[in-house]
Amino acid sequence: MTDNRTKPEIDAPAGPAPADLAIRDLIVGDGAEAKPGDGVTVHYLGVEYDTGEEFDSSWSRGESIQFPLRGLIQGWQDGIPGMKVGGRRELIIPPHLGYGPAGGHFLGGKTLIFIIDLLQVG
Secondary structure (H helix, E strand, C coil): CCCCCCCCCCCCCCCCCCCCCEEEEEECCCCCECCCCCEEEEEEEEEECCCCCEEEEHHHHCCCEEEEHHHCCHHHHHHCCCCECCCEEEEEECHHHCCCCCCCCCCCCCCEEEEEEEEEEC
16 A cells, blocks of 8 residues: 555643553554554554653654554554544553553653554555
């Protein structure tokens, strides 16, 4: 699938971060549906909930990335299945579904926002 979308922008969220995974489809795709454990090809943007600062983006590297869902943080494993190719989804991931408590990973203890474009399943 060719992806002619541009890098998404994330508006600063209002209010406290959700305690549980929040999933919101920005664009509903019409292609193959991702299932738990599938391999996926995505473009994504990640920002910290509290600061709005970007910490990672496949867009900034200029290429999509492919990986098995099993190898990702729990918030992605729970948030991508059910998404269809061609879709764009926002995930707000609390620390316990991301990188755990503060002190380990540099994103530990932080709520994260990802915008994910699903390009391919399998």
